[in-house]
Amino acid sequence: xxxxxxxxxxxxxxxxxxxxxxxxxxxxxxxxxxxxxxxxxxxxxxxxxxxxxxxxxxxxxxxxxxxxxxxxxxxxxxxxxxxxxxxxxxxxxxxxxxxxxxxxxxxxxxx
Amino acid sequence: xxxxxxxxxxxxxxxxxxxxxxxxxxxxxxxxxxxxxxxxxxxxxxxxxxxxxxxxxxxxxxxxxxxxxxxxxxxxxxxxxxxxxxxxxxxxxxxxxxxxxxxxxxxxxx
Numbered sequence: 001x002x003x004x005x006x007x008x009x010x011x012x013x014x015x016x017x018x019x020x021x022x023x024x025x026x027x028x029x030x031x032x033x034x035x036x037x038x039x040x041x042x043x044x045x046x047x048x049x050x051x052x053x054x055x056x057x058x059x060x061x062x063x064x065x066x067x068x069x070x071x072x073x074x075x076x077x078x079x080x081x082x083x084x085x086x087x088x089x090x091x092x093x094x095x096x097x098x099x100x101x102x103x104x105x106x107x108x109x110x111x
Numbered sequence: 112x113x114x115x116x117x118x119x120x121x122x123x124x125x126x127x128x129x130x131x132x133x134x135x136x137x138x139x140x141x142x143x144x145x146x147x148x149x150x151x152x153x154x155x156x157x158x159x160x161x162x163x164x165x166x167x168x169x170x171x172x173x174x175x176x177x178x179x180x181x182x183x184x185x186x187x188x189x190x191x192x193x194x195x196x197x198x199x200x201x202x203x204x205x206x207x208x209x210x211x212x213x214x215x216x217x218x219x220x221x
Binding site: 002004008032034042043044045046049087089099101102103104 | 210213
């Protein structure tokens with residue numbers, strides 16, 4: 001079983017709609033959580049960190065559910081520019097060298 | 112401010128050839144990483160370096176060696192390339208709660 005699992009998608013979303021997807025992790029001792037965005041054939045870039053209380057950055061909302069061991073990302077009012085692959089990243093013990101990446105969820109926003 | 116730079120961007124090798132992938136960062140970060148990304152598998156850690164002069168194996172180190180030349184530079188060497196090493200290689204450095212990635216090297220081994 002992979003340590004970090006994501007639905008690969010693609011999630012096809014009409015422009016202006018809301019899309020949400022989850023990422024599950026297997027290690028209950030995981031300390032920190034992130035969403036990265038990766039455009040086609042580009043490097044990953046940090047979208048947002050995920051805090052225990054949940055957090056919002058503009059149209060993006062991230063949630064953490066420790067009891068069920070998953071994090072989620074919700075995108076409201078989707079834009080064409082939101083089309084990308086979203087990578088879930090989990091830091092297993094809050095130290096360097098322990099970042100685990102999910103394989104990514106592809107989102108395609110259509111006009 | 113260039114961030115993290117990698118060379119080359121593309122490379123084609125024949126089985127058994129060797130090469131070194133170069134990575135440099137100008138953000139004064141201590142920690143640096145080498146990952147490979149294959150379809151459907153996410154990024155997998157090859158080696159990391161917590162600070163200048165130290166390196167440690169990650170999840171998939173076989174067939175690779177690394178050198179942390181100084182604080183800025185972290186190179187990855189393939190001594191005898193194999194088709195299984197066909198992948199996209201990303202170097203990253205770690206700031207506060209964030210990893211910064213280079214643009215990647217697309218390597219094909221035939």
